[in-house]
Amino acid sequence: MTYYALLFIAGFAGSFHCIGMCGGFACALGGDPRGAGATSVRHALYNTGRLTTYCFVGGLAGGLGQAIYASLGAKSQLGVPVLSESLGAGQRGLAVVAGLLMIIMALQFFGFRGLRRVTTGFGGSTLVLSLRSLLSRHGHAAPLAFGVLNGFLPCPLVYAMVAQAASTVDVLSGCLTMAAFGLGTFPTMLAMGGLGRLLAPRWRQRGVRLAGSFILALGLVTLGRGVVPMAAGHNLHHSLHHIWHFA
């Protein structure tokens, strides 16, 4: 449970980063003329759509991790990986990859732009522009659809979490990982929709730093999980060998 709480907090901290792009969407989604209830439904649908995408991607990543893991001939370990004591070699390899990815993403929050092109890549701007046209539509389908597509927009935070989900080596855990993260972004996003205004840029900057720090910490923990031998019988040499093997 601690693990998912950690991810929830990561989502919450990270959501200050979301204010930039997705927060703007939430604001633009605006209110429903039929009253507060309808407005709440609108925003709930939007966030449900987003969450669905996250869960799907998380489950897929977990399943992929599982498949890779299974193909290596090791036995899958269900459950909560971050605090578990003994890890298999395959899971270690995935943890190392996920940890490194998260650290790279986190550094980006502090202004290192190595992956900027990847995250804002293929045709994004056209899609984003046309997605905006969905925001003004009434009815329940549009906000849901918008949320679903929004979930696929390039975002380093989501990539980092997907890497984390893959390292859980299980469909359900991967799905729950992303669910916990997605739920973590709910408070801010709902607040953005409700408040209907953006935070001051200074605060946004702080939020991004906070998010970066948190992802960095999480990345280091994940990396450490793969590198530092926790279980008996695993010395550093072995671990390095595994990293070499799977990274």
Added chain:
Amino acid sequence: MTAPPETLCRHCLLPVGRRGFARTVNGESCQFCCYGCCIAHQVKSGSGDASEAAWFLVRLGVGSFLSMNIMLFSLLVYSGAFTGADRRVLPTIHLLLWGLATPAVLILGEPFVRETWSQVRRGRLSSSALIVLGTLAAYTYSTLAVFRLGGHLYFDTASMVLMLFTLGRYLEAAGRARASRDLAPLLAAESESATVVEGAEEHRRPVREVRAGMLIRVKPGERIPVDGLIVEGRSHTDDSVINGESRQSAKAVGGSVLAGSINLDGPLLIRSSGSGDESRWAQICRSVRDALRQSSRTQRIADRVGGAFVPVVLALAGMTLAYWAQRLPLDQAMLVALSVLVVACPCAVGLAAPMAHSLGIGQLARHGCLVRSPGALEALALTRLIAFDKTGTLTTGWPHLVDLASDGVGGDEVLARLAGLERHSEHGLARAIAFAARARGLVPIATDDVRIVPGRGLRGVVHGELVAAGSATLMRDLGWQLPPALVERADVMATSGHSVVLIGWSEKACVGRARAALSFDDTPLPEARATIDALRGLGLRVMLLTGDNAGAAARVAATVGVDDWQAGLLPQAKRIALDQCRPRHGAVAMVGDGLNDGPGLAWADVGIAVGSATDLARETADLVLPPGGLWLLPWVVGRARAVRSTILTNLAWAFGYNLVALTCAVLGLLQPILAAAVMAGSSLLVVLNSLRLERLPEPCYPGVAALPAASQPECELSPGEQGRSTTLGLGRSWSPALHADRSVGNALTR
């Protein structure tokens, strides 16, 4: 045919072809080549209230929402989350999956069903029929399984296959649209509108309604819609669409601007100098559109094979089902057949050539090189021999005075009389004479009653005395005396490869005599040698075919580094010379100025005109380089080869991939969802492979970064001429006169 074959897809600008269909977007009827382009166009053109675009996104979003949930639950079922104690929730989960899958299949499958239906009504099977059949089978089977409580469910397969194909087509269309980005400004000429200033009012009007003399306002950043002269304002323009040069040129009041140029930094008011659809830009636009509408042989073969594929695949899927049904449970056999249907969708095959063509044509056009058909591009790639015309192609086409031999008169008098006479001529040499006279500060002597003696020269009257200039034959025809010393000098001049003009006049009512011989030289272009070397570096044989005399041919050939030349060829002889080369070298290309060697250009496998003065629509050459664009030729050949090899790798990839994947599917080694992903991946790979063409190097002027003024000798003339020299085609308009000049030279040699 779904649509007339010449229609281009609204989104990716490729020919619509067999898969094409029409759809109304934003109240406008549009032709698309595929569903993906329709989607992408709607997404792209979607502004705030464009309900059509938004509707598609809603469809995709909700469809994804449903199929992602289906996939998620299915994954959980597969991974064993509902085993043991949780087993009793399984029927509920199945019902839930059915509830999710039904709308998902309806929402995502509808466009495919519609496409299939419209093709079936025309008596054809399209590739979407394969998808529809496959997913419907999976859905129906699973629905039966839910309600009869038995068997495996394949709702995830049905919905994910549909979603992946929708997504694959969207991405493919987005990639293709990117490929045609270079083409967009070239095709914009017809749809462009201009801000016409009428008194105090300004109206936006379509370019085709603009007439000569209208005032047009062009804001910074806008494309100049018509050719014209600047009335007000000062700016820089980027003319790369028209002449391929990517440098900026400064423009001020009185300067001319070309349609298609981009006004960079200052507002301009221009007076249109011609109607909007006559500008070179509009001509280029029509030419490029025509080129895109044609398909090459490779493409036609690929299309035919792709078209024949669908029924074959249906039969194969049927046989696969029949075979596996005897060895496996029916649902698994059906899954194998479904994989076959999905994986055989020959989307990438139809994409292999047109995309590479449009990329190639677009990039060439962006540098001012126009291709008349994709086939020409492929033929150029196969060419092993390039024949050049001399005058105006390897040489400047701008003769200048090199020698003057006189008999008993001063050089200045000769030039002053000659300049006076030639002032009335459009002859190519007239310009050289005027220039030489002006350089010496001479005033041309007023000449009356000037007449042209066709093929011989000119005659006129000065103070009642006859004066004539031209060939020796002209002098003889007049019954004038030719001093032997002068004839000897003229012969020497001619044999060294120069054009020779004799001038004579009568004095004091006596019979006149030839008094001087002048020789003119047509200098080889500074970039000619580097260009020839570069072509040779590409493994091409180079030869020179000219109608000029052997001396001139030998001199130019030596200067530019061609060892193989034939001189004194009439147009008919050039055709024979080309025919003689064919057996040894295969396809041959001929480079000329598009005027004197039209028959040769038309006869060669690839005719290349450098700077065409004629209307582009009447141009016989397959490829037109911009004026002064000889140096682009090696780059163009490189491009053509790159396009051809891209098409071949695309086809090899598409067919090879389909074949391998199909084999795997028939053997039951490929899951349908994986098969769908594999097919989307195949199309994307073809798109990406074609987009690699974008990354090839830009053309680079040999030895120099920018185009030097030296290659434009007309700049040396006068400020007035300089202003005009920026107008396209003007330079070459002197060529016909030059042609007549050759006959003068030839007459003298004989």
